[in-house]
Amino acid sequence: MIEVKDIYKSFDGTQILKGISTVFDKGKTNLIIGQSGSGKTVFLKCLLGLFNPDKGSISLDGKIYPQLSPREQRGLRQDMGMVFQGSALFDSMTVEGNVMFPLEMFTNKSRSEMQDRADFVLKRVNLGDAHKKYPSEISGGMQKRVAIARAIVMNPKYLFCDEPNSGLDPKTAIVIDNLIHEITLEYDITTVINTHDMNSVMEIGEKIIFLKNGIKEWEGTKEDIFKTDNEAVTNFVYSSELFKKVRQMYIEERN
Template structure:
């Protein structure tokens, strides 16, 4: 579990996060949603330690991240998997080498063991026979699956996904969502997904927080969202005719 406690974050004189408190539960896909500029990306980067917060606390399984010394933070970061918006693969490395990269960086395993783990992760995301291909030789959806395989290579306790469906077609997006959901359950991780994709919300949103102008305005599940009494969230969700129709059908 990851807990945010009264998080404030300012850049110079502009306050971007304004007292956000929430819990991201273990074994669930926890979603942060909100329009562009709402602060959801800043929140995600603050949780993972890419931004220093102005005040508040972040706790990983009851351990304060802010109170950790550098050695403890380094150990924690080895328990964190990151799925970046643009996949962030190394163009000059093969699929297998990309997946093996964190193992090369953070373990003293021999090459055979690292290859074995990389192959396990590649097969888990259903990319058999792609080991020796380069990122430029595979599709965007396949690149995203490579990035997921790399993110789970160190068997992390926590998985952060920044706009995982960015640039993907709807069908491929569903595949990526289902894969993230499956591995969250399979490895019992605390997964946090930053997204504005309502298909993701309705597909895998087990715990959802809605950020608006730096504040948490709502929290619930995908089943709760149709009964929401919050104008800003309603405007965000039902901006499309599709979701207006879904709401009408649900009562």
């Protein structure tokens, strides 16, 4: 569980985050949504410990990053998996090499143990035959799956994803969404996803935080979105005709 209490963050006198409080539950897919400039990326970096809030606190199962010793901070970082927006794979490494990289950096496992672990997570993301390929030799969707495999190879307690569907076609995006959701449930991870993809919200949004101008404007589930009267949320979510029709269908079914 990640508990956020009244955090503020500013840069060069400009307030980016303005008193955000929330809880991200273990074993759920928690989504952060909002327009560009709403503070999503800064918020995610605060959760990761890359930025320290100016005020307030973020605790990961009771651990507050700035209060930990360097050794404890290192241990907490090893409990975090990250899927970057552009996958961030090393072009010069094979798929297997990319997935094994965190093990080589942070563990004392033998080569055979690391290969066994890499093999396990690659099979879990349905890439059992891609070990010796390079990122340039596989599709964008496969690269995302490699990034997910690398993020979970250390068996993390927390999984952070920054726009995991960026650049993917709708069909592949659904595959990635479902894979992240399955892994969250299977390993009982606290997963936080920064996204602008409303299909992801409707597909796996067990908890959704909507940010606007650095403020938590709304939170709820994907079902709650259909019922909210919050104008900022509805303007953001139903900016497309498709979602307007979906909401109308939902309302008609309930009446």
